[in-house]
Amino acid sequence: MTIEVIASKRVEQGTGASRRLRRAGQVPGIVYGFGIEPEAVTLNHNDLYHAMQHEAFHASILNLNIDGKTQPVLLRDAHYHPWKQQVMHVDFQRVNPNEKIHIKVPLHFINADIAPGVKLGGGIVSHVMTEADIECLPGKLPEFIEVDLAKLDAGHSLHLDAIKLPEGVEFVALKHGDNATVATILAVRGGGEETAA
Incomplete structure:
Protein backbone atom coordinates (compact mmCIF):
# COMPACT_ATOMS: atom_id res chain seq x y z
CA MET A 1 0.00 0.00 0.00
CA VAL A 95 14.70 6.17 4.22
CA ASN A 96 17.73 4.57 2.58
CA PRO A 97 16.39 1.56 0.61
CA ASN A 98 19.63 -0.36 1.31
CA GLU A 99 19.75 0.29 5.05
CA LYS A 100 17.77 -1.64 7.66
CA ILE A 101 15.18 0.34 9.57
CA HIS A 102 14.03 -0.13 13.15
CA ILE A 103 10.30 0.53 13.67
CA LYS A 104 7.30 -0.50 15.80
CA VAL A 105 4.57 -2.36 13.90
CA PRO A 106 1.12 -3.37 15.19
CA LEU A 107 0.27 -6.98 16.05
CA HIS A 108 -3.00 -8.41 14.69
CA PHE A 109 -4.31 -11.35 16.72
CA ILE A 110 -6.23 -14.08 14.88
CA ASN A 111 -8.02 -17.33 15.83
CA ALA A 112 -8.53 -16.39 19.50
CA ASP A 113 -12.09 -17.75 19.30
CA ILE A 114 -10.89 -21.24 18.29
CA ALA A 115 -7.94 -21.42 20.72
CA PRO A 116 -8.35 -24.48 23.00
CA GLY A 117 -7.84 -22.29 26.07
CA VAL A 118 -10.85 -20.16 25.07
CA LYS A 119 -13.12 -22.66 23.32
CA LEU A 120 -12.62 -25.60 25.70
CA GLY A 121 -11.15 -23.96 28.81
CA GLY A 122 -13.31 -20.84 28.89
CA GLY A 123 -10.19 -18.72 29.34
CA ILE A 124 -9.72 -15.05 28.46
CA VAL A 125 -7.06 -13.85 26.02
CA SER A 126 -4.75 -11.19 27.43
CA HIS A 127 -2.73 -9.20 24.86
CA VAL A 128 0.52 -8.43 26.65
CA MET A 129 1.88 -6.62 23.58
CA THR A 130 -0.07 -4.78 20.87
CA GLU A 131 2.98 -3.75 18.83
CA ALA A 132 6.57 -4.92 18.47
CA ASP A 133 9.92 -3.48 17.43
CA ILE A 134 11.18 -4.99 14.20
CA GLU A 135 14.20 -4.54 11.97
CA CYS A 136 14.17 -4.99 8.19
CA LEU A 137 15.00 -3.34 4.87
CA PRO A 138 12.41 -0.70 3.88
CA GLY A 139 11.15 -2.84 0.99
CA LYS A 140 10.32 -5.70 3.40
CA LEU A 141 8.39 -3.61 5.94
CA PRO A 142 5.06 -5.28 6.84
CA GLU A 143 2.06 -3.07 7.74
CA PHE A 144 1.34 -5.44 10.65
CA ILE A 145 2.34 -8.86 12.01
CA GLU A 146 -0.21 -11.60 12.37
CA VAL A 147 -0.22 -13.53 15.65
CA ASP A 148 -2.02 -16.88 15.44
CA LEU A 149 -3.52 -17.99 18.78
CA ALA A 150 -5.14 -21.17 17.36
CA LYS A 151 -3.06 -23.61 19.47
CA LEU A 152 -2.87 -21.71 22.74
CA ASP A 153 -4.15 -23.49 25.88
CA ALA A 154 -5.46 -21.91 29.08
CA GLY A 155 -2.66 -20.87 31.41
CA HIS A 156 -0.16 -20.83 28.54
CA SER A 157 1.63 -17.95 26.85
CA LEU A 158 2.82 -17.20 23.34
CA HIS A 159 6.30 -15.71 23.00
CA LEU A 160 8.02 -13.74 20.23
CA ASP A 161 9.96 -16.77 18.96
CA ALA A 162 6.68 -18.59 18.18
CA ILE A 163 5.49 -15.90 15.74
CA LYS A 164 6.06 -16.50 12.05
CA LEU A 165 7.62 -13.39 10.52
CA PRO A 166 7.78 -12.41 6.84
CA GLU A 167 11.12 -13.09 5.16
CA GLY A 168 13.82 -10.56 6.01
CA VAL A 169 12.04 -9.30 9.15
CA GLU A 170 13.45 -9.76 12.68
CA PHE A 171 12.22 -8.91 16.17
CA VAL A 172 14.69 -6.51 17.80
CA ALA A 173 14.02 -8.00 21.28
CA LEU A 174 14.93 -11.52 20.11
CA LYS A 175 18.23 -10.23 18.69
CA HIS A 176 19.02 -9.03 22.22
CA GLY A 177 17.99 -12.34 23.82
CA ASP A 178 14.61 -11.13 25.12
CA ASN A 179 11.91 -13.66 24.20
CA ALA A 180 9.05 -11.51 25.49
CA THR A 181 5.49 -12.73 26.09
CA VAL A 182 3.07 -11.52 23.41
CA ALA A 183 -0.23 -13.03 24.60
CA THR A 184 -1.50 -15.38 27.25
CA ILE A 185 -4.77 -17.15 27.97
CA LEU A 186 -5.87 -16.60 31.54
CA ALA A 187 -7.65 -19.58 33.03
CA VAL A 188 -10.98 -18.56 34.56
CA ARG A 189 -11.65 -20.08 37.97
CA GLY A 190 -14.87 -21.99 38.55
CA GLY A 191 -17.67 -20.22 40.39
CA GLY A 192 -17.65 -22.65 43.37
CA GLU A 193 -16.02 -20.26 45.81
CA GLU A 194 -18.35 -17.41 44.87
CA THR A 195 -21.41 -19.61 45.43
CA ALA A 196 -20.12 -20.70 48.85
CA ALA A 197 -19.49 -17.10 49.79
Missing part, protein backbone atom coordinates in the same frame (compact mmCIF):
# COMPACT_ATOMS: atom_id res chain seq x y z
CA THR A 2 1.48 3.35 -1.07
CA ILE A 3 0.56 6.41 0.97
CA GLU A 4 1.40 9.83 -0.44
CA VAL A 5 1.80 12.81 1.86
CA ILE A 6 1.76 16.29 0.32
CA ALA A 7 3.99 18.96 1.89
CA SER A 8 5.57 22.31 1.05
CA LYS A 9 8.89 23.81 2.05
CA ARG A 10 8.64 26.01 5.11
CA VAL A 11 10.56 29.28 4.94
CA GLU A 12 9.51 30.99 8.17
CA GLN A 13 10.61 29.25 11.34
CA GLY A 14 10.26 29.83 15.05
CA THR A 15 7.40 29.75 17.57
CA GLY A 16 5.51 32.73 16.13
CA ALA A 17 5.69 31.38 12.57
CA SER A 18 4.52 27.92 13.73
CA ARG A 19 1.58 29.51 15.58
CA ARG A 20 0.55 31.41 12.44
CA LEU A 21 0.77 28.20 10.38
CA ARG A 22 -1.46 26.32 12.82
CA ARG A 23 -4.04 29.10 12.77
CA ALA A 24 -4.04 28.83 8.97
CA GLY A 25 -4.81 25.07 9.16
CA GLN A 26 -1.22 23.93 8.55
CA VAL A 27 1.12 21.67 10.53
CA PRO A 28 4.83 22.45 10.79
CA GLY A 29 7.15 19.48 10.33
CA ILE A 30 10.73 18.43 9.74
CA VAL A 31 12.34 15.86 7.44
CA TYR A 32 15.79 14.53 8.38
CA GLY A 33 18.17 11.63 7.82
CA PHE A 34 19.98 9.86 4.96
CA GLY A 35 22.97 12.21 5.34
CA ILE A 36 21.00 15.17 3.93
CA GLU A 37 20.39 18.46 5.74
CA PRO A 38 17.10 18.56 7.72
CA GLU A 39 14.31 20.32 5.82
CA ALA A 40 11.45 22.30 7.39
CA VAL A 41 8.06 21.56 5.82
CA THR A 42 4.40 22.40 6.26
CA LEU A 43 1.40 20.11 5.70
CA ASN A 44 -2.37 20.51 5.52
CA HIS A 45 -3.70 19.73 9.00
CA ASN A 46 -6.98 18.04 8.05
CA ASP A 47 -5.39 15.78 5.40
CA LEU A 48 -2.62 14.77 7.80
CA TYR A 49 -4.95 14.29 10.80
CA HIS A 50 -7.27 11.97 8.83
CA ALA A 51 -4.34 10.02 7.36
CA MET A 52 -2.93 9.52 10.87
CA GLN A 53 -6.14 7.82 12.01
CA HIS A 54 -5.14 4.81 9.88
CA GLU A 55 -2.85 2.28 11.51
CA ALA A 56 -0.89 1.73 8.26
CA PHE A 57 0.23 5.39 8.24
CA HIS A 58 2.38 4.76 11.33
CA ALA A 59 4.06 1.57 10.05
CA SER A 60 4.53 2.17 6.32
CA ILE A 61 7.04 3.80 4.04
CA LEU A 62 5.33 7.05 3.06
CA ASN A 63 5.92 8.94 -0.17
CA LEU A 64 6.51 12.51 1.00
CA ASN A 65 5.90 14.92 -1.86
CA ILE A 66 7.60 18.26 -1.13
CA ASP A 67 6.73 20.79 -3.84
CA GLY A 68 6.55 18.05 -6.48
CA LYS A 69 9.67 16.08 -5.42
CA THR A 70 8.91 12.73 -3.79
CA GLN A 71 11.07 10.89 -1.27
CA PRO A 72 10.46 7.78 0.88
CA VAL A 73 10.09 8.57 4.59
CA LEU A 74 8.87 7.11 7.89
CA LEU A 75 6.74 8.99 10.40
CA ARG A 76 9.03 9.12 13.43
CA ASP A 77 7.19 11.41 15.84
CA ALA A 78 4.02 13.46 16.17
CA HIS A 79 3.09 16.01 18.84
CA TYR A 80 -0.58 16.56 19.65
CA HIS A 81 -2.41 19.37 21.41
CA PRO A 82 -3.13 18.41 25.06
CA TRP A 83 -6.92 18.52 24.62
CA LYS A 84 -7.83 19.56 21.07
CA GLN A 85 -7.87 17.10 18.18
CA GLN A 86 -4.91 18.86 16.64
CA VAL A 87 -1.51 17.72 15.38
CA MET A 88 1.06 20.29 16.49
CA HIS A 89 4.23 19.02 14.79
CA VAL A 90 5.48 15.98 12.84
CA ASP A 91 8.93 14.46 12.27
CA PHE A 92 9.70 12.37 9.19
CA GLN A 93 12.88 10.37 8.62
CA ARG A 94 14.22 9.82 5.13
Whole structure:
Protein backbone atom coordinates (compact mmCIF):
# COMPACT_ATOMS: atom_id res chain seq x y z
CA MET A 1 0.00 0.00 0.00
CA THR A 2 1.48 3.35 -1.07
CA ILE A 3 0.56 6.41 0.97
CA GLU A 4 1.40 9.83 -0.44
CA VAL A 5 1.80 12.81 1.86
CA ILE A 6 1.76 16.29 0.32
CA ALA A 7 3.99 18.96 1.89
CA SER A 8 5.57 22.31 1.05
CA LYS A 9 8.89 23.81 2.05
CA ARG A 10 8.64 26.01 5.11
CA VAL A 11 10.56 29.28 4.94
CA GLU A 12 9.51 30.99 8.17
CA GLN A 13 10.61 29.25 11.34
CA GLY A 14 10.26 29.83 15.05
CA THR A 15 7.40 29.75 17.57
CA GLY A 16 5.51 32.73 16.13
CA ALA A 17 5.69 31.38 12.57
CA SER A 18 4.52 27.92 13.73
CA ARG A 19 1.58 29.51 15.58
CA ARG A 20 0.55 31.41 12.44
CA LEU A 21 0.77 28.20 10.38
CA ARG A 22 -1.46 26.32 12.82
CA ARG A 23 -4.04 29.10 12.77
CA ALA A 24 -4.04 28.83 8.97
CA GLY A 25 -4.81 25.07 9.16
CA GLN A 26 -1.22 23.93 8.55
CA VAL A 27 1.12 21.67 10.53
CA PRO A 28 4.83 22.45 10.79
CA GLY A 29 7.15 19.48 10.33
CA ILE A 30 10.73 18.43 9.74
CA VAL A 31 12.34 15.86 7.44
CA TYR A 32 15.79 14.53 8.38
CA GLY A 33 18.17 11.63 7.82
CA PHE A 34 19.98 9.86 4.96
CA GLY A 35 22.97 12.21 5.34
CA ILE A 36 21.00 15.17 3.93
CA GLU A 37 20.39 18.46 5.74
CA PRO A 38 17.10 18.56 7.72
CA GLU A 39 14.31 20.32 5.82
CA ALA A 40 11.45 22.30 7.39
CA VAL A 41 8.06 21.56 5.82
CA THR A 42 4.40 22.40 6.26
CA LEU A 43 1.40 20.11 5.70
CA ASN A 44 -2.37 20.51 5.52
CA HIS A 45 -3.70 19.73 9.00
CA ASN A 46 -6.98 18.04 8.05
CA ASP A 47 -5.39 15.78 5.40
CA LEU A 48 -2.62 14.77 7.80
CA TYR A 49 -4.95 14.29 10.80
CA HIS A 50 -7.27 11.97 8.83
CA ALA A 51 -4.34 10.02 7.36
CA MET A 52 -2.93 9.52 10.87
CA GLN A 53 -6.14 7.82 12.01
CA HIS A 54 -5.14 4.81 9.88
CA GLU A 55 -2.85 2.28 11.51
CA ALA A 56 -0.89 1.73 8.26
CA PHE A 57 0.23 5.39 8.24
CA HIS A 58 2.38 4.76 11.33
CA ALA A 59 4.06 1.57 10.05
CA SER A 60 4.53 2.17 6.32
CA ILE A 61 7.04 3.80 4.04
CA LEU A 62 5.33 7.05 3.06
CA ASN A 63 5.92 8.94 -0.17
CA LEU A 64 6.51 12.51 1.00
CA ASN A 65 5.90 14.92 -1.86
CA ILE A 66 7.60 18.26 -1.13
CA ASP A 67 6.73 20.79 -3.84
CA GLY A 68 6.55 18.05 -6.48
CA LYS A 69 9.67 16.08 -5.42
CA THR A 70 8.91 12.73 -3.79
CA GLN A 71 11.07 10.89 -1.27
CA PRO A 72 10.46 7.78 0.88
CA VAL A 73 10.09 8.57 4.59
CA LEU A 74 8.87 7.11 7.89
CA LEU A 75 6.74 8.99 10.40
CA ARG A 76 9.03 9.12 13.43
CA ASP A 77 7.19 11.41 15.84
CA ALA A 78 4.02 13.46 16.17
CA HIS A 79 3.09 16.01 18.84
CA TYR A 80 -0.58 16.56 19.65
CA HIS A 81 -2.41 19.37 21.41
CA PRO A 82 -3.13 18.41 25.06
CA TRP A 83 -6.92 18.52 24.62
CA LYS A 84 -7.83 19.56 21.07
CA GLN A 85 -7.87 17.10 18.18
CA GLN A 86 -4.91 18.86 16.64
CA VAL A 87 -1.51 17.72 15.38
CA MET A 88 1.06 20.29 16.49
CA HIS A 89 4.23 19.02 14.79
CA VAL A 90 5.48 15.98 12.84
CA ASP A 91 8.93 14.46 12.27
CA PHE A 92 9.70 12.37 9.19
CA GLN A 93 12.88 10.37 8.62
CA ARG A 94 14.22 9.82 5.13
CA VAL A 95 14.70 6.17 4.22
CA ASN A 96 17.73 4.57 2.58
CA PRO A 97 16.39 1.56 0.61
CA ASN A 98 19.63 -0.36 1.31
CA GLU A 99 19.75 0.29 5.05
CA LYS A 100 17.77 -1.64 7.66
CA ILE A 101 15.18 0.34 9.57
CA HIS A 102 14.03 -0.13 13.15
CA ILE A 103 10.30 0.53 13.67
CA LYS A 104 7.30 -0.50 15.80
CA VAL A 105 4.57 -2.36 13.90
CA PRO A 106 1.12 -3.37 15.19
CA LEU A 107 0.27 -6.98 16.05
CA HIS A 108 -3.00 -8.41 14.69
CA PHE A 109 -4.31 -11.35 16.72
CA ILE A 110 -6.23 -14.08 14.88
CA ASN A 111 -8.02 -17.33 15.83
CA ALA A 112 -8.53 -16.39 19.50
CA ASP A 113 -12.09 -17.75 19.30
CA ILE A 114 -10.89 -21.24 18.29
CA ALA A 115 -7.94 -21.42 20.72
CA PRO A 116 -8.35 -24.48 23.00
CA GLY A 117 -7.84 -22.29 26.07
CA VAL A 118 -10.85 -20.16 25.07
CA LYS A 119 -13.12 -22.66 23.32
CA LEU A 120 -12.62 -25.60 25.70
CA GLY A 121 -11.15 -23.96 28.81
CA GLY A 122 -13.31 -20.84 28.89
CA GLY A 123 -10.19 -18.72 29.34
CA ILE A 124 -9.72 -15.05 28.46
CA VAL A 125 -7.06 -13.85 26.02
CA SER A 126 -4.75 -11.19 27.43
CA HIS A 127 -2.73 -9.20 24.86
CA VAL A 128 0.52 -8.43 26.65
CA MET A 129 1.88 -6.62 23.58
CA THR A 130 -0.07 -4.78 20.87
CA GLU A 131 2.98 -3.75 18.83
CA ALA A 132 6.57 -4.92 18.47
CA ASP A 133 9.92 -3.48 17.43
CA ILE A 134 11.18 -4.99 14.20
CA GLU A 135 14.20 -4.54 11.97
CA CYS A 136 14.17 -4.99 8.19
CA LEU A 137 15.00 -3.34 4.87
CA PRO A 138 12.41 -0.70 3.88
CA GLY A 139 11.15 -2.84 0.99
CA LYS A 140 10.32 -5.70 3.40
CA LEU A 141 8.39 -3.61 5.94
CA PRO A 142 5.06 -5.28 6.84
CA GLU A 143 2.06 -3.07 7.74
CA PHE A 144 1.34 -5.44 10.65
CA ILE A 145 2.34 -8.86 12.01
CA GLU A 146 -0.21 -11.60 12.37
CA VAL A 147 -0.22 -13.53 15.65
CA ASP A 148 -2.02 -16.88 15.44
CA LEU A 149 -3.52 -17.99 18.78
CA ALA A 150 -5.14 -21.17 17.36
CA LYS A 151 -3.06 -23.61 19.47
CA LEU A 152 -2.87 -21.71 22.74
CA ASP A 153 -4.15 -23.49 25.88
CA ALA A 154 -5.46 -21.91 29.08
CA GLY A 155 -2.66 -20.87 31.41
CA HIS A 156 -0.16 -20.83 28.54
CA SER A 157 1.63 -17.95 26.85
CA LEU A 158 2.82 -17.20 23.34
CA HIS A 159 6.30 -15.71 23.00
CA LEU A 160 8.02 -13.74 20.23
CA ASP A 161 9.96 -16.77 18.96
CA ALA A 162 6.68 -18.59 18.18
CA ILE A 163 5.49 -15.90 15.74
CA LYS A 164 6.06 -16.50 12.05
CA LEU A 165 7.62 -13.39 10.52
CA PRO A 166 7.78 -12.41 6.84
CA GLU A 167 11.12 -13.09 5.16
CA GLY A 168 13.82 -10.56 6.01
CA VAL A 169 12.04 -9.30 9.15
CA GLU A 170 13.45 -9.76 12.68
CA PHE A 171 12.22 -8.91 16.17
CA VAL A 172 14.69 -6.51 17.80
CA ALA A 173 14.02 -8.00 21.28
CA LEU A 174 14.93 -11.52 20.11
CA LYS A 175 18.23 -10.23 18.69
CA HIS A 176 19.02 -9.03 22.22
CA GLY A 177 17.99 -12.34 23.82
CA ASP A 178 14.61 -11.13 25.12
CA ASN A 179 11.91 -13.66 24.20
CA ALA A 180 9.05 -11.51 25.49
CA THR A 181 5.49 -12.73 26.09
CA VAL A 182 3.07 -11.52 23.41
CA ALA A 183 -0.23 -13.03 24.60
CA THR A 184 -1.50 -15.38 27.25
CA ILE A 185 -4.77 -17.15 27.97
CA LEU A 186 -5.87 -16.60 31.54
CA ALA A 187 -7.65 -19.58 33.03
CA VAL A 188 -10.98 -18.56 34.56
CA ARG A 189 -11.65 -20.08 37.97
CA GLY A 190 -14.87 -21.99 38.55
CA GLY A 191 -17.67 -20.22 40.39
CA GLY A 192 -17.65 -22.65 43.37
CA GLU A 193 -16.02 -20.26 45.81
CA GLU A 194 -18.35 -17.41 44.87
CA THR A 195 -21.41 -19.61 45.43
CA ALA A 196 -20.12 -20.70 48.85
CA ALA A 197 -19.49 -17.10 49.79
